[in-house]
Amino acid sequence: MGSDDQGNNDVGRSGFTRRGxxxxxxxxxxxxxxxxxxxxxxxxxxxxxxxxxxxxxxxxxxxxxxxxxxxxxxxxxxxxxxxxxxxxxxxxxxxxxxxxxxxxxxxxxxxxxxxxxxxxxxxxxxxxxxxxGLMSGEQLGPVQNAFLEEDAYQCGYCTPGQIMAVEGLLRKNPTPSLDEIRIGVSGNLCRCGAYTHIFRAAQKAADLKKR
Amino acid sequence: MLPSFSYVRPETVKDTVKHASARGAALHAGGTDLIGCLREGIMDVDKVVSLSALADLYGIRETADDGLTIGALATITEVAENPLVRNKYPGLAQGASEVASPQLRNQGTLGGNLCQKPRCWYYRGEFHCLRKGGDMCYALAGEHQFHAVFGHDRICVITHPSDTAPVLAALGAKLRVAGPDGGKTIAVENLHVPPRDNVLTETVLGPGEVITRIDLPRPAANLKSSYRKVRARRSWDFALAGVALALEMDGDRVENSRVFLSGAAPIPWRSRSVENVIRGRRLDDKTIAEARAAIVENADPLPGNTYKLELFKGVIEEELSAMGRPE
Incomplete structure (x- = not known):
């Protein structure tokens, strides 16, 4: 997700349009x-x-x-x-x-x-x-929305990979502990150091998926 | 872009052996090491022979004599999470769970993990080192803080990168190998080649030889196994110092022991000195203190990696203390 996404005011649980x-x-x-x-x-x-x-x-x-x-x-x-x-x-x-x-x-x-x-x-x-593939039409999936809501990125370059790691984790383990989340995304580097927000986003994504 | 190669994915082990016997052929199991080696240009490969269509190389199941047979293509994650492995050989599950990162564990295979190329930065970099057919080991006089403290004979100071090999060796695992001369069995502890025997190869496997399955013997009723890995960060990193234990215990007394180290030597390193100290003895403070001294016996550290000796002493102390505690 690049700067164009962060500039969009209409982000949040309802999702938003991803051009292209x-x-x-x-x-x-x-x-x-x-x-x-x-x-x-x-x-x-x-x-x-x-x-x-x-x-x-x-x-x-x-x-x-x-x-x-x-x-x-x-x-x-x-x-x-x-x-x-x-x-x-x-x-x-x-x-x-x-x-x-x-x-x-x-x-x-x-x-x-x-x-x-x-x-x-x-x-x-x-x-x-x-x-x-995590989107449904124009709607973001729950993990994508969780990353937006928790502001789980700065530059955003690692974000797609982080989101896919969390998606994979939650498919296998729908209610991960913080430690399990940390291990789940331990194969994804974030040079901006947004890890705390990423962990929070993973927890939020687990909640969103249950709804 | 990777250098170009032809690709073949045979459906039978026989065809695989035939293709793999050709000059310039390389086997592809999970591909996590091979693709990196191709990208870095450290292997000259004309033909990639994929194992992924070989149905016989998948799966983990119990054998008739209560052992376990693991397909060479079982992923590291499958090994780490398999209930039979966790129950019968917890040390192997621990070793597998400590490998690399989740994505690499999901792709890398047990067979491939045993056949990794070294991670020495001179070998992986643009140095025509001894192991690549050159004249010298650059790490010996260069940067070697992660390199070997045993078994290098000052020839080539790589450490073997596998976390599963030391545990499999400690557990007495054997490999089923298909090859041009038919099938054979190789004990994991005899798979790897020290530099003094041949610095140009890491395993005894010849052209066309393919590991098909990894067989574990029935665990003794009193077997306790473990693997402990110390590394600079909790993900991706290879072992700075690791200890695999397979101990047959009578209470807190050791009846039999097999001890292999990772991050120690160019091959999974058997510590007979520790085995000899603990065999037949209770794991009390005195025994553990002797094991601490024994684990660095005959070590040959380099100026930049003497710190590893302290790590090994600490790890063996902690691991033996844990083993001696009642469950």
Whole structure:
């Protein structure tokens, strides 16, 4: 969330418009829930056999925010690169690109992981959730609203990753203690040092999700 | 952008072994170490061989003889949270829960954790060091505050980065390995290679050899295990000093002991001197004081990391005191 968001007076529990969100959500949102259910039914999704030459692109299908997206990828492209550069989903941020900051955190099968350390082809057959996927139409999700209400950021660059880490934590543990929250976001750095507010936002998000 | 490589994801272990035997091939389990190594250009890889389509490499289950078998692709989080692991081998659950960060634990695998490349900043940086085929260890005369105090022989002073390897070694775990010559079993305590034997590799695994499962023996009824890791900050960091204990106890008396250290040496470091002090004895103040002295016996600290000896003394004192207390 950048400065434009913080300048918006109409923020709060009711949520607000995130520009550019609609252009991402265009394709295939309807067929998505069916595909999601089929994948969830398998206890341990094992991806299909695959062979890719170096530097040639191969068509794969990624299940992102409830929709199947076909995309041409090189074997060396990370999930982070494909989300941002191929799908235009810039909610997921590139920070260190070496698994040490957490700005690129997404959920894979509901579990937080670093998109910078994940090859796109390795995410085939998995359910990927990005920051954009936490919204319902124009409405922010509960974790996003909690971060706004608790002012849980300064520059905002780490915020999408923090929100995804908290979302993943609450899906697994809806009523975390402060210690569990601290561990839950311990894979996400905030150089502004907004940690106290982030912990508070996580607690508020747990409350908001229960409503 | 990563350097380019071909990618193959076979559906059988046999095909995996065949692909992995090729020159320039590297195995991809969770990818958390491999992707970093590729990005930093410290490995020359033409072909990435993914293990993720191998159904046999998943899952944690009890064996017929009351042991446990863990798929090489079980994530570190799965190991840390598995009720069987927590119940039978709490030290392994503790070790797994201390690895890196939540996201890396969700992605990294137990097999991969045992096969990590070193974290020495010269090795990871633009230094053509001994371990990369160069002429010298830069850390020996350079910055080495996080480096080894045992077993380096002043050849290469890396520490092995794994938190799970010392616990698995202490628990007597064995690896099932598939390879070009068929299957074999390797004890975790024999997996890693000290610099004096070969400075160019970290494990005894040859080309095409793949860890498929990690097997733990049935825990003795009186087994107590633990892992304690000291580090500069509570997330991400590798061990400055760590102690894995697997003790068979009769009350507060130690019947049998296996003690492995992390953050200590280029391999998970077995402290036979501590084992010898505590075996057959009650964990009273006198025994623990002797163990404090024993844990740094034969240490060879470098000018910048002598502080580690005090850490090891403190950790063994606290861990043995906790073990000796009635439950």
């Amino acid at each position: 969100f609609i252009q991402i959500m265009g394709t295939g949102a309807v067929s998505a829930s069916l595909a999601g259910a089929a994948i969830a039914a398998r206890s341990k999704p094992v991806p299909p056999e695959k062979v890719m030459d170096a530097e040639n692109t191969v068509k794969i299908s990624l299940h992102v925010n409830g929709a199947q997206h076909a995309v041409l990828v090189e074997s060396r492209w990370t999930l982070l690169y494909v989300l941002r550069e191929a799908f235009g989903m810039t909610g997921t941020k590139e920070g260190c690109s070496r698994g040490e900051c957490g700005a690129c955190t997404v959920l894979i099968d509901g579990i937080p992981r670093y998109a910078c350390m994940t090859l796109a082809v390795e995410a085939e057959g998995r359910r990927i959730t990005t920051l954009e």
